[in-house]
Amino acid sequence: MNTQKNNVVIIGASNDGALVADVIEAINKIENCFNILGFLDDNSRLQGTSVHGYRVLGNLNHKNQLPKNTKYVLALASAKKTYRVKKIVALLKLENDDFVTLVHPFAQVSRRAEIGIGVTILAGAHINSGVKIGNYSFIEGNAWLGVNTIVKDYAVITHDASVSGNTEIGNGAYVGANSSILGGVKVGDWSVIGAGAVVLKDIPSASVWVGNPARRVSEVELI
Numbered sequence: 154m155n156t157q158k159n160n161v162v163i164i165g166a167s168n169d170g171a172l173v174a175d176v177i178e179a180i181n182k183i184e185n186c187f188n189i190l191g192f193l194d195d196n197s198r199l200q201g202t203s204v205h206g207y208r209v210l211g212n213l214n215h216k217n218q219l220p221k222n223t224k225y226v227l228a229l230a231s232a233k234k235t236y237r238v239k240k241i242v243a244l245l246k247l248e249n250d251d252f253v254t255l256v257h258p259f260a261q262v263s264r265r266a267e268i269g270i271g272v273t274i275l276a277g278a279h280i281n282s283g284v285k286i287g288n289y290s291f292i293e294g295n296a297w298l299g300v301n302t303i304v305k306d307y308a309v310i311t312h313d314a315s316v317s318g319n320t321e322i323g324n325g326a327y328v329g330a331n332s333s334i335l336g337g338v339k340v341g342d343w344s345v346i347g348a349g350a351v352v353l354k355d356i357p358s359a360s361v362w363v364g365n366p367a368r369r370v371s372e373v374e375l376i
């Protein structure tokens with residue numbers, strides 16, 4: 154039996170951090186392969202505290218003091234902030250194999266789906282045949298990704314979102330809870346689909362859309 158465990162650090166100690174810790178703990182129940190060292194988070198009020206049962210070890214710079222073999226996972230799935238996540242990943246200067254990809258044992262992932270690096274998939278998500286998920290994307294509980302849908306890097310598909318088949322979700326696009334994206338639609342890079350929205354047509358990049366049918370309400374600042 155392989156008893157070698159991977160030390161893993163969760164980047165982001167907010168509620169998303171708790172969701173990621175839950176996935177790791179669920180995987181460990183089946184095969185005890187991860188040792189959660191704690192969180193890194195730039196929020197100064199959290200330093201030295203414990204959240205979700207684990208220590209906040211320091212801010213992102215603390216990475217340099219962690220053991221060399223440490224693996225990382227992102228827990229930073231906020232609307233309108235996915236561009237910042239891209240910048241954080243660049244700042245961390247980690248190699249691809251420094252990130253773990255986490256799939257909750259209760260997620261349904263087709264063997265014909267492709268999942269990138271540093272991706273987290275929560276319980277109850279359905280990743281159907283031919284789906285491609287890019288790097289550093291975050292797929293929440295009960296999200297549905299229809300056949301042949303493409304989710305690019307840094308995207309967030311939040312809980313109970315329904316993304317029909319042959320759809321393209323752009324880099325860093327954020328698909329809100331209980332929203333519905335019709336088949337074949339393209340959601341542009343860094344755009345936000347509000348909770349409960351119904352998207353019937355292509356969405357340009359870096360814009361915020363809400364309602365049924367979805368209407369444009371604002372822009373996303375790429376900072």
Ligand SMILES: CC(C)(COP(=O)(O)OP(=O)(O)OC[C@H]1O[C@@H](n2cnc3c(N)ncnc32)[C@H](O)[C@@H]1OP(=O)(O)O)[C@@H](O)C(=O)NCCC(=O)NCCS
Binds near residue numbers: 311347
């Ligand atoms: C879309 C969203 C990001 C907009 O946030 P925001 O930029 O702060 O926008 P505001 O709250 O200023 O709202 C702008 C307008 O959109 C409307 N609106 C915002 N979100 C809406 C939604 N989900 N559905 C319908 N209308 C919405 C507001 O009522 C407001 O309308 P008005 O200008 O006519 O008064 C946010 O409301 C949202 O839905 N986030 C996703 C939440 C989610 O899915 N979370 C999952 C967590 S696990």
